Amino acid sequence: MLYWASLSVLMASLSAASDPLFAGRIDDAQKSKSMLNLGILFRTKPAIPDLQQTANFKSQERRPCPKTTLSTNKMQMWRDYEGYEKSSGEPTSASASSFLLNHQPSTSHSYTLPITMAPQKLKIAAAGLGRMGKRHAINFLNRTPRAELVAAFTPDPTEMAWAKVNLEPHGVKLYDDYQKMIEQEGLQAVVIGTATSVHAEEAIQAMQKDLHVLCEKPLSTSIEVCRQVVAEAKKRPHLKVMCGFSRRFDDSYRDAFSKTQQGAIGRPTIIRSQTCDKHDPSGFFVEYAAWSGGVFVDMSVHDIDLTLWFFGDEVIPKSVSAHGVRAVQPDLGKYNDYDNAVGIVEFWGGKIAYYYCSRMMAHGQEDTTEVIGTEGKLTVNGNPQSNLVNYYHSGGITREVPAHYYGRFEMAFVQEANEFAEACLDNKPLPLKLTNAVRAVEIGAALQEALVSGKQIRFDEIGRRIEEPKL
Structure with missing residues (x-):
């Protein structure tokens, strides 16, 4: 059976030997007995090769995924190592190291692998920091791994004081003007927890800025105003607009x-x-x-x-x-x-x-x-x-x-x-x-x-x- 942890180190080492991108990494690859043993023990299956970690690649959101070219001689060595592994029994750190030091590539072609990007996060703002607004803000800040709270709005001085202590130190930009907040560059969504009387107005304004909307219930106390929110959402089917019925x-x-x-x-x-x-x-x-x-x-x-x-x-x-x-x-x-x-x-x-x-x-x-x-x-x-x-x-x-x-x-x-x-x-x-x-x-x-x-x-x-x- 092919052990992916061993091969991850194998590929990293091969890349270090021939690609400038991996310069200075070969010693780490050759001396990773503890990593190999740990990977074999748990039979981990990381991405092969782990280019993002090895190259210290800094992900750029919303940009095309970059690629790196590896010579197929390394892919051939990978296949050869699989055969080596099968002939020698269960792989160990010693057998992997021996193979790395002694085996020479036999072919020279090119093979392209994509670099794994860091997961994109939804950049969201919180409107209103009252009874429910605070809870939404904290949930998106700390308890939603795929979201990043980047802004918050409140016209209330007491709520703003709370935000300066609980949100601003975490990089959340604070506003006392809703319109300015929804114009923040890079913003993708807004969660609305303001007074019921302005839910619909703020939801419509957010949609008009091409933002996804999560709105506290109810959309409005007026049936006609509720229907206006639905009508606005129908104009923009690419947006996600949801009224939060928590149950x-x-x-x-x-x-x-x-x-x-x-x-x-x-x-x-x-x-x-x-x-x-x-x-x-x-x-x-x-x-x-x-x-x-x-x-x-x-x-x-x-x-x-x-x-x-x-x-x-x-x-x-x-x-x-x-x-x-x-x-x-x-x-x-x-x-x-x-x-x-x-x-x-x-x-x-x-x-x-x-x-x-x-x-x-x-x-x-x-x-x-x-x-x-x-x-x-x-x-x-x-x-x-x-x-x-x-x-x-x-x-x-x-x-x-x-x-x-x-x-x-x-x-x-x-x-x-x-x-x-x-x-x-x-x-x-x-x-x-x-x-x-x-x-x-x-x-x-x-x-x-x-x-x-x-x-x-x-x-x-x-x-x-x-x-x-x-x-």
Whole structure:
């Protein structure tokens, strides 16, 4: 059997003997007993020859891959060494060194091998460094190997101070002007985590600069504005434009979806899903309600997206109704919003979705989904917990739960960042359609309207709203 580690050193040595590019390397190749033994022990299979390391080649992104010409006498020696190896048994560092010192090439032709380039990285900028923006920035900076965070934007002085400590020392250029940031030379993509009210505007501006876009949900609280984002994306099919519904990147939800696709529960018929935040007495969510679009657009939009995933993209609502209360944050009334709400969506074709959203959980984050089918049921996160530790004590058994949504979905956000970078660099399809982001807002907005008005909203079989007859 041919041992690639030995041959890697063999080729490096041969190249050193005859090519100026490899001058001064032959001693290293001839004296690499420890490398040979290590390679043989683990049977490693590095690139042959490892020209990038041997030549100390500095990769140049976006340039044609350079090539180097090696004489075929070395390739012939390679083949001869394989025969030598077979005749002498298992190769050792001594046999390889002996062959290198004594064997002479027998032919002289040319053979061209490409130099391996360093992997290209997606040069991405972060827009917004608030609650979610910080997390996106850190994920692309430290947890996405195929991406490089090169810029960040925020108009907020407090966020800028954070960026100067956490981003700028790593070479990230900081801006207080979004337009200037998206004009940065070499920029390829932007992740948008600013206020919901400017998501769509910033996404469209980025696309007009020929940038890929990962936008936090929702695209907008306005259905028409959401559609403008989709229309702009259709003009530039070469760009990857994705609205980040993080639960689609969660391992547990993906496993549940896979099981439904395999028919494990028969035909999915009922979905019961909730997004419940830990109570925040600071008043943050009261002020946030001024632009969030309401609890169904801001919170249940995740559960609505899951419904479109599990039931199928083409399901059409038949009726929408909702009810809510202000249990712990009465000031939400000035924005026509609620801290607890329940919504029911009946779909054409015999399917129902039940949503519960809350901002008053005392114990922590509790995001749970049940998919009930004709032959079984799947539950995701039915018993929320931060880890696998149960505390047994005189009062019973207790376990900790995540304090906030990021504690539950942190790795989903990391996976989202990595899959987005991969799609941009390798021109792979995105894992979800941009049009689904519009449909999720359409259903969420209908639920919010039903919540505020107290009326049921109906739709025909092609999704057109049916106005109730006036008496």
